[in-house]
Amino acid sequence: MRTVLALGIVKGLIAQIIGTALGMGLVIVIRLLGGRPAWEAEPIVVVGALVGAIGLLIGAGVFSDWFKWTRGEETPMRHGPPEGKPAWTRYFGVDYSHKVIGVQYTVTGILLLLVAGSLAMVFRLELAHSGIQFLDAATYNTYMSAHGIVMIASILLGVGGMANYLVPLMIGASDMAFPRLNALGYWVNVPGALLVLAGMVVGGWNTGWTGYPPLSAQAPMGVQLFFLGVYFIGLSSILGAVNLIVTTLRMRAPGMTLFRMPIFVWAMLATSIIQLTATQLIGLSFLMVVVQRLLGMGFFDPSLTNEAIILGSTPGAPVLFQHLFWFYSHPAVYVFVLPGLGIISELLPVFARKPLFGYKWIAMSSMAIALVGFLVWGHHMFVAGIESSLRVPMMFSTMLVAVPTGVKFFSWVATIWQGKLSFPTPMLFVLAAISVFLIGGLSGPPNATVSTDMFLHDTYWVVGHFHATMFGGFVFPFFAAVYYWFPKVTGRKYNETLGKLHFWLMTPGFWLQSLGQMRIGLLGMRRRIVDYDPALGIDTGQLLITIAGFVIAFSVLIMLYNLITSARSQEVAESNPWRSRSPEWQIPSPIPEESYARPVVIVGEPYDYGLPGSVYARMSPVGASGAPE
Amino acid sequence: MSAITSTLEAYQQQLRSNRLGLWLFFISEAFLFGGLLAARFYLWGNSRPDLDQALGLTITAVLLISSFFMNRAETAIAHDDRKTFLESLLVTAILGVIFLIGVVGFEWSGHIKPWHGAYGAVLYGMTGMHALHVLSGIIFILIVWNNGRKGHYSGERHWGVEACAIYWHYVDLVWVFFYPALYLIGTVVH
Ligand code: HEM
Ligand SMILES: [Cu+2]
Numbered sequence: 001m002r003t004v005l006a007l008g009i010v011k012g013l014i015a016q017i018i019g020t021a022l023g024m025g026l027v028i029v030i031r032l033l034g035g036r037p038a039w040e041a042e043p044i045v046v047v048g049a050l051v052g053a054i055g056l057l058i059g060a061g062v063f064s065d066w067f068k069w070t071r072g073e074e075t076p077m078r079h080g081p082p083e084g085k086p087a088w089t090r091y092f093g094v095d096y097s098h099k100v101i102g103v104q105y106t107v108t109g110i111l112l113l114l115v116a117g118s119l120a121m122v123f124r125l126e127l128a129h130s131g132i133q134f135l136d137a138a139t140y141n142t143y144m145s146a147h148g149i150v151m152i153a154s155i156l157l158g159v160g161g162m163a164n165y166l167v168p169l170m171i172g173a174s175d176m177a178f179p180r181l182n183a184l185g186y187w188v189n190v191p192g193a194l195l196v197l198a199g200m201v202v203g204g205w206n207t208g209w210t211g212y213p214p215l216s217a218q219a220p221m222g223v224q225l226f227f228l229g230v231y232f233i234g235l236s237s238i239l240g241a242v243n244l245i246v247t248t249l250r251m252r253a254p255g256m257t258l259f260r261m262p263i264f265v266w267a268m269l270a271t272s273i274i275q276l277t278a279t280q281l282i283g284l285s286f287l288m289v290v291v292q293r294l295l296g297m298g299f300f301d302p303s304l305t306n307e308a309i310i311l312g313s314t315p316g317a318p319v320l321f322q323h324l325f326w327f328y329s330h331p332a333v334y335v336f337v338l339p340g341l342g343i344i345s346e347l348l349p350v351f352a353r354k355p356l357f358g359y360k361w362i363a364m365s366s367m368a369i370a371l372v373g374f375l376v377w378g379h380h381m382f383v384a385g386i387e388s389s390l391r392v393p394m395m396f397s398t399m400l401v402a403v404p405t406g407v408k409f410f411s412w413v414a415t416i417w418q419g420k421l422s423f424p425t426p427m428l429f430v431l432a433a434i435s436v437f438l439i440g441g442l443s444g445p446p447n448a449t450v451s452t453d454m455f456l457h458d459t460y461w462v463v464g465h466f467h468a469t470m471f472g473g474f475v476f477p478f479f480a481a482v483y484y485w486f487p488k489v490t491g492r493k494y495n496e497t498l499g500k501l502h503f504w505l506m507t508p509g510f511w512l513q514s515l516g517q518m519r520i521g522l523l524g525m526r527r528r529i530v531d532y533d534p535a536l537g538i539d540t541g542q543l544l545i546t547i548a549g550f551v552i553a554f555s556v557l558i559m560l561y562n563l564i565t566s567a568r569s570q571e572v573a574e575s576n577p578w579r580s581r582s583p584e585w586q587i588p589s590p591i592p593e594e595s596y597a598r599p600v601v602i603v604g605e606p607y608d609y610g611l612p613g614s615v616y617a618r619m620s621p622v623g624a625s626g627a628p629e
Numbered sequence: 630m631s632a633i634t635s636t637l638e639a640y641q642q643q644l645r646s647n648r649l650g651l652w653l654f655f656i657s658e659a660f661l662f663g664g665l666l667a668a669r670f671y672l673w674g675n676s677r678p679d680l681d682q683a684l685g686l687t688i689t690a691v692l693l694i695s696s697f698f699m700n701r702a703e704t705a706i707a708h709d710d711r712k713t714f715l716e717s718l719l720v721t722a723i724l725g726v727i728f729l730i731g732v733v734g735f736e737w738s739g740h741i742k743p744w745h746g747a748y749g750a751v752l753y754g755m756t757g758m759h760a761l762h763v764l765s766g767i768i769f770i771l772i773v774w775n776n777g778r779k780g781h782y783s784g785e786r787h788w789g790v791e792a793c794a795i796y797w798h799y800v801d802l803v804w805v806f807f808y809p810a811l812y813l814i815g816t817v818v819h
Pocket of ligand 1: 210334336379380398399401443444448453457462
C-alpha cells in the first residue's frame with residue numbers, strides 16, 4: 001500500500017484533483033470579487049482543468065530537479081530504479097532512463113489505442129444498420145470525435161515510444177541528450193489524455209478531431225477540454241523533437257556519419273523537424289478558439305458588434321482556423337507515417353538478408369516528404385472557400401509528395417527482390433504494411449485533384465483513405481516493431497503461432513474495412529453522421545465494415561494476450577534472434593542499465609546484409625574511452 | 630586526464646547540446662509567433678486600429694534598451710565581474726516590468742477590448758502571448774539574479790546566464806516584428 005501511494009502516477013493524480021479544486025476555487029473567488037455570480041461552468045472548468053494538469057506534473061515529480069536548480073542546487077543524474085523500492089515501480093513514476101520512458105510511451109500509447117478502439121466498436125455497432133439503434137446523435141458525435149483524437153494521441157505516443165527506446169540505442173548513445181526534458185515530454189501526455197477523456201463527460205463535443213469553428217465555438221463545453229488536452233499532447237511533440245534532434249546530431253557513436261545511421265533514425269529526424277515547428281500552429285489555432293469562447297476574442301467570428309463597427313474593426317474569419325490547423329495537421333500525417341515507413345525500411349533488409357536498396361535515396365525521401373509536406377495544406381480546403389488561386393498550386397504540390405513516397409515503394413520492392421526471405425511475425429506485418437499503405441497512397445491523388453475532390457470531400461472515401469494510410473504507415477509497422485523488439489526489451493520470445501494468427505485476422509480484416517469504407521463513400525455515405533438513408537443501398541457494406549472492425553479489434557486483443565503471457569512465462573530469447581547488424585542487437589537482452597558497457601564504434605555500412613566479412617558496429621575493447629573527438 | 634579537466638570537458642559537451650536545444654526551441658517558437666503574425670495580416674489586411682503611438686514607441690524603446698543591459702550582464706559574468714552582472718540583471722528586469730506595465734496597464738486599458746472584432750482579438754492575442762513570454766523572462770532573470778547573488782556562475786561556467794540572456798534577446802526580437810505589425814503597418818480607418 002505504501003509503495004502504491006508513493007508511485008509518481010498516484011501522487012500526480014492526487015495532486016491533479018487538488019489542483020483542479022484550487023483552480024476552480026480561484027475563478028470563483030475572482031468572480032465574487034468582481035461582483036459577478038459565483039458560478040459559470042465554462043471558465044471555472046477550464047481553469048480548474050489547467051491548474052489540475054500542472055498539479056499532476058508537479059505532484060508526479062516531473063519538475064522536482066528543475067525546482068532545485070532554480071534554488072541553485074545541483075542534482076546528480078539518477079540511474080537505476082528508485083532506492084529501496086521494487087524495480088517495477090520506476091515505470092509508474094518519473095524516471096530518466098530513455099529505455100524506461102520508451103516503454104512508458106509505448107504502453108500508454110497501446111492503452112489509448114484500446115480506449116479509442118472501444119469507442120469505435122460502439123459506434124460501428126450503431127452504424128451497422130441504417131436507422132438509429134441505440135446511440136443518440138450527440139453521443140455518437142462525442143464518441144466519433146473522441147475516437148479520432150485519442151487515436152491520434154495514441155499514434156503520437158507510439159511514435160514517441162519507438163523514438164525514445166530505439167534512437168539512442170541505434171546511434172550507440174548512452175541516453176537522450178536531455179533526460180529530464182525527456183521525462184517531461186512523456187508526462188505531459190498523461191494530463192493531456194485525461195483532459196480529452198474528461199471532455200467526454202462534461203458535455204462531450206461534436207466537432208470531430210478537427211475542431212473547426214464556428215461549430216467548435218458553439219459546441220458543448222467538452223470541446224474546451226479537448227482543446228486543452230491536445231495542447232498538452234502537442235507540447236510533448238515539441239519537447240520530444242528538440243531532444244531527438246539534439247541527440248541525433250550530437251551523440252552518435254564514433255564513425256557513425258549521417259549516412260551510416262540506421263534508416264529509422266533518418267525517419268525520426270525528418271519527423272522531428274515537423275513536430276518541432278508545425279505543432280505550434282495547431283496549438284495556436286486551438287488556443288484561439290479557447291479564448292474566443294472564454295473572452296469573446298473573435299478570431300473566427302465573422303459577425304461584429306456595434307462597438308467593433310464604430311472602431312472600424314475587420315471581422316474574424318473561420319477559414320483562418322483551417323489554414324492554421326492544416327498547416328500543422330497535414331504535416332502531422334507524416335509524423336504518423338514517417339516513423340512507420342522507417343520501420344519498414346529498417347526490417348526488410350534483415351528479413352531479406354540483402355542490403356537496403358538505395359539507402360541515401362530513402363534517407364533523403366523522408367526529408368523531402370517532410371519538407372514538401374509544408375506546402376500542401378490547402379488540399380483539405382478545396383471546398384471550404386479558400387482563395388481559388390491557391391487551389392491548383394496546392395493540387396500540384398500535393399502530387400509532388402507522391403514522388404518521394406514512390407521512391408520508398410521502389411526501394412522496398414527492390415530490397416525484397418531475389419532476397420532470401422523468411423516470414424516470422426514482424427516480417428508479415430511489414431509486408432501487410434506495404435500492401436495497406438499502397439491502398440492508402442493510391443486513394444490520395446483523387447482527393448488531391450480539385451475536380452474529383454468536390455465529390456469525394458466529406459465522404460467515407462476520405463475515411464477509407466486515411467485509415468489505410470495510417471494503418472499502413474503506422475499501425476502495421478508499429479505492431480511489426482513491437483514483435484521485432486519484444487525479445488530485446490523483455491528478453492523473452494513471443495508466441496509465434498499467436499503472432500501469425502494476429503496477422504491472418506488483422507490483414508484481411510483491414511483490407512475489407514478500408515476498401516469497404518471507400519466503396520460506401522463513393523455510393524454516398526457522408527462522414528461524421530450517426531445515420532444514413534437505406535435507399536443508398538449500403539446497409540450490407542456497413543455491416544461488413546462493422547464485422548471487419550470487430551475482427552481487427554479481436555486480433556489486437558490476441559496480440560496483447562500474447563505479449564503479456566510471453567513476457568511472464570515464455571522461454572528466454574537469444575540476444576540476436578534476427579541476426580541484425582544494428583548495435584542494439586549486439587548487447588544482452590534485456591538491455592542492462594548502462595546500455596553499452598563498451599562504447600560502440602561504427603566501422604562499416606549499416607545494411608550490408610549478405611556481404612561476406614562486412615561489419616557495421618564493433619564494441620571497443622574494455623577500458624578504452626569512446627569519447628567523441 | 631585529471632578529474633577537473635574531464636568534468637570541464639563533460640560540461641562543454643553538455644553546453645554545446647544545451648545551446649543547440651535552445652535554438653531549436655526558438656525555431657519552434659518562431660512558428661508560434663509567425664502564426665500570430667499571419668493571423669494579423671489575414672484578419673486586419675491593410676488596416677490597423679488607432680493605437681497610442683507614443684506609448685508604443687516608449688515601450689519598444691524600453692524593451693530594446695533592456696537588451697543592452699542584458700548583454701552587459703552576460704559580458705560581466707563572463708569576466709567574473711559579479712557586481713556589474715547583478716546590477717545589470719536587475720536593471721533588465723525592471724525595464725521588463727516597465728514594458729509589461731505599458732502593455733497590460735496602459736495599452737490594455739485603452740478603448741479597444743478583446744471582444745471588439747478582429748481588432749480586439751488580434752491585438753490582445755499578440756500582445757498577450759508576447760507579454761506571457763516577457764513575464765517568464767523576468768522570472769527567469771530573477772532566478773538567475775538570486776543564484777548569482779549566492780555566488781553561483783563563473784566566467785567559465787554560466788550556462789544559466791547565457792540561456793536567460795538569449796531568451797531575453799529572443800523575446801525582444803519578437804517584439805521588433807510585432808511592434809510594426811500592430812502599430813505601423815496599414816492605415817487607420819475612422
Ligand atoms: C500520395 C499521398 C497522399 C495524397 C495525395 C493525399 C491527399 C489527401 C487529400 C487531398 C485529403 C483531403 C480529402 C478531403 O477531405 O476531401 C486527404 C485527407 C487525409 N489524408 Fe491524405 N493523402 C496522401 C497520403 C496520406 C498519408 C500518408 C496520410 C497519413 C496518415 C494521410 C492522411 C490523411 C488524413 C488523416 C486525411 C483526413 C483529414 C480529415 O479529417 O479531413 N494521407 N488526403
Ligand atoms: Cu493533407
